[in-house]
Amino acid sequence: MSAPQVRPDGVWKVGKPLIGCRFDPSGRFLFASAEDHMVRRLDLRTGGVVGFTGHASWVRGMAFVPHGRPVGRSANEPPPGLLAAGSGLSQSAAPRPEPFTVVTGDYHGRLLWWRGDLPAPQFVWSAEAHAGWVRAVAVSPDGSVVASCGNDHLVKLWRAADGSPLRTLAGHDCHVYNLAFHPAGDRLASCDLKGIVKDWDWRAGRLVRDLDAKPLHKYDTGFRADIGGARGMAFDGAGWRLAVAGITNVSNAFAGIGNPLVITLDWATGKPTQLKPKEAFEGTAWGVGFLPSGAVVAAGARSGGRLWVWAGDDPASAAVVNVPSDGRDLALSPAGDRAAVACWDGTVYFFSLAVTAAAPSPRPVAAR
Amino acid sequence: MADAHYACRTAAHRSTRRGFLGSAALGAAGVFGAGGVSAASAAGTLTKAGKRVMVIFLSGGSSQLETWDPKPGTDTGGPFRAIPTSVPGVHVSELLPHTAKQMHRLALVRGINTAEDEHGRGATIMLTGRRPEPGIEYPHIGAVAAKLLGGESQELPGHIHVLPGGGGGFSKQDAAFLGPRFASVWLGGGQAPENVLRPGGLTDDADARREALRKKLNDRFAASRKSAATEAYAESFDQAERVFRRAEVFAVEKEPAALADRYGRHDFGRHLLLARRLLEAGVPFVRVTHSNFDTHHENFDFHLEQVAEFDRPFATLLDDLADRGMLQSTLVVVMSEFGRTPRINHLYGRDHWSKAWSVALGGAGIKGGAVVGKTNANGTAVTDREVNGGHLFHTYLRAVGLNPTKNFYPADRPVPIADPKAAAIDEVLA
16 A cells, blocks of 8 residues: 555635535535534535535534435546636536535534535524534435434434434443444444544444543643544544544643544454654644545644645555645545645645555455 | 643743741742831721632633623634523623523623733732732732731631642732731642641640740740741741631531532532632632633633533532622632633634633622623624723722722832722622
8 A cells, every 4th residue: 555646636715714624425515614603515516615504603513415325436436526616617517416415513512404415505404413512423324324423422313314313322421522434334433532432333222342542532630621532533445444533642732732643443353553643743633534545644733734644554654745724624535536624724725645556455354 | 830830831820839837937028028017007997807708710811702701603702602691681601501590699891901911910910900010019819808808816817729739838929018927828729738737646735835835936036036037937837826726617528518519529619619618717818720721722622621610619609608698798709810812723722812801700799790891793802891900909899898099008108909090890889
C-alpha cells in the first residue's frame, strides 16, 4: 500500500466558520454546516449552493439515507467531476441527482430529516432526539436505520423510513462523541469522551464488548476538566479496522495543547495501533477516514490545518499537506478520490487523492 | 497556586502561600509600611454586625455569553439557548437551569467594562475596585469586609478563601495596609488549617504551660524589639488559638447528607457548603474559587462541564441561605477577572474580554430581579450603563450597609475605602 498523491483541488468559500462536512452517497453534493446554524449544500456539478434552514444550533452530525440503494457507491462508478466550487459556474446538462434523505443533528438535541437531492430543501420530519448535544449521526449500510449519539450518554436508533424511535443503547457514562456502523451491518461502534469504544449488536440491543481508545482522553488536573472523545470515527470498507481520531498527550486542555492521534482498532482482536503525524504538530485530529487502498486520512488543526495520510504499516504519517485554515472536519468522497476539509475560515478546501495502489492486503476475518 | 492555572500560561495571581502560623510575622506591606497595622482605623461606626459577604470567583474568566448575557442566534452566540428565568423577560444561558429559578433573588450587571484583559490585573480590579497603581496596594474586598464587618474581636479569621487543590496558607498581600489580621486564610481543597486539632498526647495542662512559655518569651522579645512584624507574629498565634477552639466549623461532614447531596458531592459543592458553615459561624467574608474557566480552546465543551458544576450548588446555596434566614444579611457575588470574547476563535474557544461582561449579585441589600446595563446585539460592546470594578466595589459595600466614601487612615493618611472616581450602582440596591 502506498500513500496517495494529495493535491489541492478547489475551494468552496461559505463565508461562515464551518463545523462539519459530508459528501452525499453519490458524491454529487457536499454538505457543510456552519456556526450560523445553517447547513449548506454544494452541487459539485453545477456549483449551485442551497441552504437548509431549520436548526437553531450548531450541526455536527450529518448522514444520508439513499432511496432504493445501499449507503456507499460502487467503486467502479465514476464520481462527478469537481468544478470550481462556489464559483457560480454551472452545467446546464447536469443529470438529475439520485434521491436521498439527509439527516442532520444539532447541539439542541434535534434531528431533522430532509430530502437532500431536490432543488430546494424539503423538510420531512424531526425528532427531539437527545437531552443535550447530538454529536454524530450515522446510517446503517442497508439504509434502514439512523443512529445518533449525544451528551445524554446515549446512542439512539431511529427507523430511517419514518423517523420513529427504534431502540436506545445505554451504557456509556459520559458524552458520546461519535459512532459508526460496521460495513457488515449488524454492529455499531460508539466512542465516548473517555475513549471507551462500545461494540453494539444493535439489532439485539446488546453490548458485545468495550474497546480501548483511552489515549484520546485526559482529565486535566490543572483545569479540573475532561478533554477527549472521538472527533472522527470510521470503519474501513471491509470492516477490518475501526479508526478513531482526537487529541492525546494533552498538557494544557484549555489551550488545546496536545498532539493529534488516530487509533485504529483491529476489529477482530481489538488491538489498537496509534497513528501519529510524522511532524511535531500540536492540535486535534478532527476527522478520519479510509481510502479504498486501506490508507488512513485524517485532518486536524490548532495553529493552521493539516491533512495527514498513513499508508502501510508505518505508524508515522507518510504524507502531510498544509490546509490554509484550521480544519474542523474531514469528508472523503464515496469513491475515495477526493477529500474535503471544512475550516474555521469559512472555506471548504478540496484535495484530490490520486490513489496509486489498489486493494488492501487480504485479511481472514471480516467481522466478529 | 491552584486558581492561577491559566490556559494562556500567565503567571498572574501569584501571591505567596505561607504557612498558617509562620508567615504573618512578615506584617503589612505597601507604602504605609509598618504603621499600617495599628493605624488602619476606619470609623467604628461603619461596622455592621451580622452582615456578611461571599464572593464566588469563577477563576480564569467565565464567559458572559454562556452565563448571564446569552446572545443566541448571533454570530457570537455559540450553540447554546437562552432560557427564561423566574423574572419575566430576563433570560440566561441554558447552562444555568437551576440558577434561572433563583433569578428573583439575583441582580445582573451586564454593562461591565474593566478594560483589562490580563488575569492578575483583572482580578485586582475586581477584588480591590481599583486599577493597579505603582507604589500602593489596596486591600481586597475580603480584607475590607473582614475589618468593617468583623471588627477586632473576631474569633475566626475574618477573611477566608476556599480554593481548589491542596495546601493552605495565608496571603498578606490581599490585606495591603489593613494588615495581616485581615489577610486571607486559604483553605486549599476546602480542608481545615493544618494541625487545627491539638495532638492527642498533649493534655490541656501541658498545652497551657507550653503557650504560657511562648507568650513569656514573646513578651520578653517584644519588650526590647517591638515592631509591626512582632505584633503580627503574636497576632497570628492568637488567631490560630481562636481557630483551634472553633475547629468544628470546618467539619462539612457534619451537615445532613441530603443537604450535602443538594450541594453536590464534588469539590465545588463541598466548598460552597463549607462557606455557608463559615458564614453562619460568624466569618464576615468568604471567597470560594471555582476553577477553571480560561477556555481559549473548546469553550463550549468546557463551559458545559464547568457551568453545570457551578449551577446547582449555587442555586442550592441561595436556597440554603434563605432557609436559614441568612440571605438578607449575606451579600453573594459571582465574579471573574473578566469575561470572554464574543468572537469564537479557531479552536472553538473564547479569549479574554473585559470590554463587555457581567456579574451577578444577590442577597443582602440587592434588589432581586434587577438587570442593569446592556450590551449590543452580539455582545461586543456595552451600550447602556457602563460600569467598572470601582462601581462594583462601591456597590458591594453599600449593599451591606457600609459607606464606601469614608476613609481608612493608614499611617494617619486618609485613603478612600473605595475609588472616589466611582459610585455605587444604585439600580441594583434594594
